[in-house]
Each structure stands twice: as C-alpha cells, then as structure tokens.
Amino acid sequence: MxxxxxxxxxxxxxxxxxxxxxxxxxxxxxxxxxxxxxxxxxVDGLQQAAARAYQDSNRCLQYGPTDGLPELKRELVNLMARRGVSCALNEMLVTTGSQQGLDLLLRVLVSPGDVVLTEQPAYPATLQALKLQQAKTVTVPVDAYGVDVDYLATLLASGMVTRPKLLYTVPTFANPTGATLTRERRIALLKLAVQYKFLIVEDDPYGDLRFSGEVVPSIVSLTTEVEGSRDWVVHFASLSKIVAPGLRVGWAIAPAEITRRCVIAKQTVDLCSAPWTQAIAAEYLADGALERxxxxxxxxxxxxxxxxxxxxxxxxxxxxxxxxxxxxxxxxxxxxxxxxxxxxxxxxxxxxxxxxxxxxxxxxxxxxxxxxxxxxxxxxxxxxxxxxxxxxxxxxxxxxxxxx
CATH class of the missing domain: 3.90.1150.10 (Aspartate Aminotransferase, domain 1)
Known part of the structure; x- marks a missing residue:
C-alpha cells in the first residue's frame, strides 16, 4: 500500500x-x-543542579542554539581538556545522546554504497545505522586488545576495498567485548587514517569507568603525536553511562567543516537538544559533581x-x-x-x-x-x-x- x-x-x-x-x-x-x-x-547532585538551572527558567523552557547551550559547551570543553583534548567551540556539537552524533555524521558523509569499516563484533545500533544509510560495511576483527590494526593495514594495502569513508570503533571498554585498544595500536590506527584518508570515529561512552589497570589516552588526544591526524578523527562522548541516560546529553568533536554540516543536519532533526537537560548538565559539571x-x-x-x-x-x-x-x-x-x-x-x-x-x-x-x-x-x-x-x-x- x-x-x-x-x-x-x-x-x-x-x-x-x-x-x-x-x-x-x-x-x-x-x-x-x-x-x-x-x-x-x-540523585541529590542532579536535583541541586536542576534547581540552580531553573533559576533561569527561560533558559530551560525556550528553544536553544542548535549546536548546544554555550554554558554547557564551555563545561564540556573543560571536561575534554581534563581528558587531554584541546577543543575549539566550533568543533563541538551537543547531541541528544551520542547515537544522534553518529546518525548526523553518517547523513553528511556517507552515501549509499560508500565503504565504511567497523570493528567486529560491534555495537548493534551502529550496524543498524549503517544498514539504514545503505553503506557497504566491511568488518575488521578484534581481539582482547581491540581492533586488529595489522589486519586492517593488510586489508587496506591489498586494495580489496575502495577508499573507506570512515572506521567506527569503541576503543575503550568496547561494547560488546569490553576490550581496550592499546596505545601502540591507537598510534598505528592514526597513521593509517592519515595515509589512506579515512575518518576514525571514536565512540567513548565508557572511558571514565576504569576500575583497574593503567589509563590509555583517547585516540583524539593522541593526534598530537601523529602529524595531520586531527583532521581524521571524530570523537563522540556522552553523560549517559557516567551521569544518567535520561539527560540525553552527548557531544561530538570533529573538524569544524564536519561540525558545521552536522549542525545543519541537526536543524532538520530536532532543532536543538533539550535546553532544560542541557542546563542541568552544565550546572552539574560546573559544580564538580561528576569528578566527585x-x-x-x-x-x-x-x-x-x-x-x-x-x-x-x-x-x-x-x-x-x-x-x-x-x-x-x-x-x-x-x-x-x-x-x-x-x-x-x-x-x-x-x-x-x-x-x-x-x-x-x-x-x-x-x-x-x-x-x-x-x-x-x-x-x-x-x-x-x-x-x-x-x-x-x-x-x-x-x-x-x-x-x-
């Protein structure tokens, strides 16, 4: 019908x-x-943050900027700085959960038939998004230490795949494997991205949830060690796993030209993420409650x-x-x-x-x-x-x- x-x-x-x-x-x-x-x-910390946020009720109840409330973006820039990442405001987009960031990125970059690399096993919502975007998904195996970068290098050198648009990975405590990509593999992956000109999409919702072992720097933070690599990394993060998923606050960090186009795509999706929960998140972060x-x-x-x-x-x-x-x-x-x-x-x-x-x-x-x-x-x-x-x-x- x-x-x-x-x-x-x-x-x-x-x-x-x-x-x-x-x-x-x-x-x-x-x-x-x-x-x-x-x-x-x-709960107490979020209630207090909500009360402070609602003191400016118009900020909570009115439409907000598509790219995110300025006060929240400033707090997120500060948060990323504590994680070793320098980020300009025009490189950041606040999203309704990090899943929206991926959806926007695929909309502005991936046409039907384009090759997209993804680790395997992988987060199912990513596979679903790639299928709906009609991408040609090519998988790269993982082991206990994340994506098999040697396999990827061989695959790319063989010419068996045309130039991929991007590679999606959850490099730290991956969903579903729990694996963490080693520092050496992260550096090698950045070098491959520069050489073959594909975007590394680093999804990092779990990085703060380390309870043993040594911290491994994020891929985006390691771009300072590989010349030209910052142009080839998009980083997604979220408060869903470390504060509360009900806030629906995520963010994307990408080269400014990618971010600008994602902002335009987001205008047709939801105009802006909810200013109310953005304001709560901004107050919560400004208070230092997350670190505590x-x-x-x-x-x-x-x-x-x-x-x-x-x-x-x-x-x-x-x-x-x-x-x-x-x-x-x-x-x-x-x-x-x-x-x-x-x-x-x-x-x-x-x-x-x-x-x-x-x-x-x-x-x-x-x-x-x-x-x-x-x-x-x-x-x-x-x-x-x-x-x-x-x-x-x-x-x-x-x-x-x-x-x-």
Whole structure:
C-alpha cells in the first residue's frame, strides 16, 4: 500500500530492545541491557543542579542554539581538556545522546554504497545505522586488545576495498567485548587514517569507568603525536553511562567543516537538544559533581565485574571463556559447543537474560558468543544469575539443543 524508501521497506529493530519485553517478568535477572546502575545515580547532585538551572527558567523552557547551550559547551570543553583534548567551540556539537552524533555524521558523509569499516563484533545500533544509510560495511576483527590494526593495514594495502569513508570503533571498554585498544595500536590506527584518508570515529561512552589497570589516552588526544591526524578523527562522548541516560546529553568533536554540516543536519532533526537537560548538565559539571561521583561508580562496577567473572568461572568452569575487562560494563564470553540463541531460551525459562552474540555481527557470526552486562544488577543478583545460567546450560544440553 505504501511506497517506503528502500532502507525501510523491511527494516529490523534492535535485537537487544526486543528482549526488554521479558524484563517485567517477576524475578527476572538481566545481564542483557547496557543500562547503568540506577542506584548509583547522583540523585541529590542532579536535583541541586536542576534547581540552580531553573533559576533561569527561560533558559530551560525556550528553544536553544542548535549546536548546544554555550554554558554547557564551555563545561564540556573543560571536561575534554581534563581528558587531554584541546577543543575549539566550533568543533563541538551537543547531541541528544551520542547515537544522534553518529546518525548526523553518517547523513553528511556517507552515501549509499560508500565503504565504511567497523570493528567486529560491534555495537548493534551502529550496524543498524549503517544498514539504514545503505553503506557497504566491511568488518575488521578484534581481539582482547581491540581492533586488529595489522589486519586492517593488510586489508587496506591489498586494495580489496575502495577508499573507506570512515572506521567506527569503541576503543575503550568496547561494547560488546569490553576490550581496550592499546596505545601502540591507537598510534598505528592514526597513521593509517592519515595515509589512506579515512575518518576514525571514536565512540567513548565508557572511558571514565576504569576500575583497574593503567589509563590509555583517547585516540583524539593522541593526534598530537601523529602529524595531520586531527583532521581524521571524530570523537563522540556522552553523560549517559557516567551521569544518567535520561539527560540525553552527548557531544561530538570533529573538524569544524564536519561540525558545521552536522549542525545543519541537526536543524532538520530536532532543532536543538533539550535546553532544560542541557542546563542541568552544565550546572552539574560546573559544580564538580561528576569528578566527585565518578570514583563511586567505577569502584562499584569493579566489584560487580569481579563478582560476575568469579561466579562464571565457579559455575561454568572450562565451558566458558572470556577476557576480564578493566572497566566499562560488559563481559564478552563464549560457551563452546552451544548456540547462544538456543541457550537464551533456556535462560529465560530460568529467569536470567543475556544477549546472544549474533546481535553484534555484520557477517561471519560466532553463534557461541554472548554479552553479559554486570552494571545494572546487584551483587546478590549477579551471583544468583550466574547459577541460573549454569542451570540453563545444563538444561540445554539435556534437551539436546542444536549445537553451533
């Protein structure tokens, strides 16, 4: 009946959000969604920031500039400076979550058929956005230390792909793998970007959530060490994982000519991100509340990560393999000899959830893989959830489910 555009003739939704219908079941323990722990929200600090923001009610209730409230942009510039990144105001765009930044970037840079590189496994919303933009997605494998840059160098040198427009990566505590790209690989990646003239899209929502190990500088901060590389990096960041996702405050840092075009694209999307929540975020950051609160979040996530990893080893032993992350929200695992999608059915019967790994692959699926998020459940739930996962694993094999 309706003549939909080609990308929307038969679209598929987020495979993760399709699991949310099970969250309301009594007693369900979820390792599925990438939700931050709601009991770690700085409710008092945000209430105080909201009260200060609303003292200028017109600022909160009226339209604002498309590129973001000036006071918030100043605070974000200061925040990035503390992260080792110098940024001009005309290089920054405030977005409604960092996902909007990616959507805007794809709209202004990627035409149907353009080659886009992405790490694999990758964040599903990115894969979905690339598909809807009708990009030609070429995947680059990752290991415990992030994108395999040697593989990428060989791929580019071979001429098997035409000049890519960009490469998307979550280099620090990646979603879904939890891996962190080493400093050496970051430098090598910057050199490749300069040589082959493609943008590195650095998505960094988890970088502040380190609970062990040594800090690795962001890719954008390392551009000072590779001549000409700053022109080839776009950096996305967000307050969703470190303050509250309900604020919907993210930002993009890009060369001014890219930012200017993204601003124009954003004018047709939402005119401006909500000034009210921008003003709250500005007050919260100006007060120094984020720096005071972050250690509490990181410390608790460290405890939760250790609890989950210890319990998985205790319950499943050699049947499960994973690399324990040093930060972020996720553990990426494999259970040999079983299809994780079939295991999920038994897991839901046992009131526990995770995300099968197939959601994170554009090609060359690994059916034995799965993602577990330790951020939202409590310590007792983590321990019980791992026990339920073991029961699901045993039930799956007893039922003779198809192996991968």
């Amino acid at each position: 309706y003549e939909f555009t080609a990308p929307f003739q038969n679209p598929s939704g987020s495979p993760i959000r399709e699991l949310f219908k099970y969250l309301g079941e009594p007693g369900m323990i979820s390792f599925a969604g990438g939700y931050p722990a709601s009991d770690l929200f700085d 609160h972050l250690p509490r979040i990181a410390a608790m996530y460290g405890r939760k990560c250790e609890a989950l990893c210890n319990e998985l080893r205790e319950q499943l032993g050699d049947a499960i393999q994973f690399h324990q992350p040093e930060g972020g929200m996720f553990v990426w695992a494999r259970i040999d000899g079983i299809d994780a999608s079939e295991l999920l059915k038994r897991a839901i019967d046992n009131k526990v959830m995770f995300v099968p790994g197939k959601a994170f692959f554009a090609d060359k699926l690994d059916p034995a893989s799965l993602r577990l998020s330790f951020a939202a459940p409590g310590l007792a739930e983590i321990q019980e959830g791992a026990k339920r996962l073991k029961r699901a694993y045993e039930a799956a094999f007893a039922a003779g489910i198809p192996k991968h």
